[in-house]
Amino acid sequence: MSLLEINGLTRRFGGLIAVNDFNIELGEHELVALIGPNGAGKTTVFNLISGFYQPSEGSVRLNGQDTKGLRPHQVTALGVARTFQGIRLWGEMHVLDNIRIAQHYRLGYSLMDCFLRTKNYTQREKAIDAIAWELLEAMDLKDCAYELPRNLPYGVQRRVEIARAMSVKPSLLLLDEPAAGLNSSDVEGLIKLVRWIYDNYPVTIWMIEHQMKVVMSLCSRIKVVDFGTTIADGTPEEIQKNPTVIKAYLGDDTI
Amino acid sequence: MQKHTVTIGIFALFAVIAGLAQAGLLTPYHVSVLMFMGVNIMLATSLNLVNGYMGEFSCGHGGFMCVGAYVSSICTVLMFSKNQMLGAPLLPGYLTFIGFPVALLVGSLAAAVAGLVVAIPSFKTRGDYLAIITLAANYIVISAINNMEIFGGPRGFMGMSATENGMKAVLDIPWMLIFVMLGTLFTVWLLRRFVTSTLGKGVPAISQDEIAAEIMSVDTNRMKLIAFMLSSGLAGLAGGLYAHILGYVNPQSFDIMRSTEIMVMVYLGGMGSLSGTALAAILFTVLMEALRFLGVWKWVVIPLLLILLMQFRPEGLMGNKELSDLFPKLRKYYSFK
Incomplete structure (x- = not known):
């Protein structure tokens, strides 16, 4: 299945x-891209899935x-987590809280537990904390655990957003233009990060991305859409040569 | 030891206040100001959950306070005093020790249920539109009670003093003051436990980015339900205590004026700060008493202060900070849960 x-x-x-x-x-453990010109309906697909x-x-x-x-x-x-085209972190809560809150669906305690601070509550909060710290450590965000996201550089905010998505423990991770607005060294870092996540977690990553450098160096399979319709599907090499794709991006030369 | 410093400190303070009142060193006037201070702290901190943490604009808090006040009053009058409509007391006076807390609980639950009137529309409605709904909820409550002749209608409802008298007949100490202090402690304690948990932090997550909250697995409808019902339930508790302090309530004392007063305390103290709101409630109560000599002009001066506050310190006295953030060095002497 x-x-x-x-x-x-x-x-x-x-x-x-x-x-x-x-x-x-x-399938399980794949790295796939969804590309297409602006307004092709890519984000709508992600919105439909989530x-x-x-x-x-x-x-x-x-x-x-x-x-x-x-x-x-x-x-x-x-088990579906996603990031957003524009960063949507909770700006007034520190990074650690951002990552804790994304574990809401498996809190494992009730409102009464929370009021009475039962054993169950203490244990679960500890577990939530442990997962959050583990992720912060793994993604090199430990130093900014108590910073407010809005005070962090854009590239770091991206990383926090991906860390937040990973704290859901997803089997499917949807990245909506992760490289948008990043400078070239940040893009290098992002490629490494996505590769690292893919190598270390049992997760299928599906990304929308405009920067071909990112797509070509990461993904084994690419799907191209235009005006809401799929126009190509294949390996990076196949897509690069596909005449329909070239036409969609560059236009028809017969006027 | 540091585990208990705060608890010991609070109860020592309570004991000192109650002792001073008992010894007659505090006049009845001072005691009543202290009690209203407690009620105001309860109202302001509970409203802060919605207006501060959740970022909605509820301007009908007085309505929920009213529900709590009337429901708990009806309960105690039914149990402990003689009323034209409701008949002779059902229970002997010494049972007030059980009857009064139960009545307060029933009042709070009724207010929490009334909170549904706002909570359910909040699933789909936000901002200005929800603010209008809260205003409507306030009016619904006031108008309904105005038209209920059995509970006195606009003339008000009385007979609640029998409750404290019943207690004083057993042991003559300032019972209402003690109940108000305990109620205040309970309210702040409950709210603090909620907002510091990962569950409770779902509430500011909704305020800061509702779409992100939904996508990151926060059940936004459940969080809104909890926030509104907790907030209105605690307002109901405050209302119940208020009614029994005065021994008399009328619907006009819970109208939009009251709701505005509570809002002023929240904005004065800082949204998203429980200790700030509590401080502001204390300050506001003192200010109201200090400005008593101005008479009706008080209501010119106080809104003016609000305008100045919004101009020069829109985040309130404390902003998002808690008292403990201001004195981090003191932290090693206590831990507070």
Whole structure:
């Protein structure tokens, strides 16, 4: 059974078809890219998977379970984490709290436990803390654990956002333009980080990315969409030579 | 030892205050100011959960206080005093020690349920629109009670003093003062435990970025339900105590004026700071008494102070900081959970 199975996914906004008959199947432990010109509907696909939008037609299945009607936090509890195009950290809470809160779906204690500070509460909070510190250490963020995200450089904020997504312990990690707004040395760092996560965690990573350097050096498989429709699917080499892809990006030379 | 310094300190303070009141060193006027201070702390800190931590603008806190005040008053009057409509007391006076806390609890629960009127719309509605809903909730409560003749309607409801008298008949110490102090401690303790837990931190996460909260597995509807019901429930507890301090309540004392007063305390103290709000509530109560000589002009001076505050220190006295953040060196002498 595949990890993620999308069949005939379509989303309409009024008269606009943002995503049209989108299909993909992802197995366990893959590194895949979704590319396409601006406005092609890539982020909409991610929003449909994470339960932020409901599909007009078609289905999204995670480990065989249809996510129809699930609210975003319920989809996340199934093991899907994501980052955002613009960074969406909780700016007024320190980095450690940002990473703790993303473990909400497996808090494992009730409101009463919280009021009474039961043994269960103490143990669970300790476990949550331990996971958070482990991630901070692994992703070289330990020094800024008590910093507010808004005071950190942009590249570090990205890393915090990815760390926050990883604290969900996802089986599917969706990265929405992770390299957007990064300078070239930060991009190098990002490539290393994504590679490191892929090597060290049993996770399938699916990223939307415009910087071909990132896509080509990381992903074994690339899917290209334009105007909501899939126009190509294959290895980086195949995609680079594909005439439809070149046309979508550079336009038709016969005017 | 440091585990208990705060607890010992608080109870020692309570004992000193109660002792001074008992010995007559505090006049009844001072005692009543102290009690209103406690009630104000409860109201302001509980509203802070919604207006500060959750970043919504609830301006109907007085309504929930009203529900708590009336429900608990009806309970105690039913149990311990003679009322034209509700008949003779059902229980003997010495049972007030059990009856009064139970009545307060029933009042708080009723107020928490009333909080649903705001909590459920908050799933879909935010900001200005939700603020209008909270305002409407305030009016619904006041208008409903104004029209209930059985509870006195606009003339008000009385007979609650029988409760404290019942207690004093057993042992003559300032019971209401003690109950108010315990209620205040309970409120701050409960709120503090909630907002410092990972569960409770879901509330500011909603305020800072609701979409991120949803996507990072925070059940936003559940968090809103908890925040609104906890906030209104504790306001109900404050209302119950308020009613029994005065021995008389009328619907007008819980109208929009009251809600505004509570809001002023929250914004004065700093949103997202429990100790700041508590300090502001103390300061506000003292200020209200100090400005008593101005008469009605008080209500010109206080809003003016609010305007100045918003101009020169919009984050309030404490902003997001807690008292313990201001004196980090003292931390080694205590630990507070």
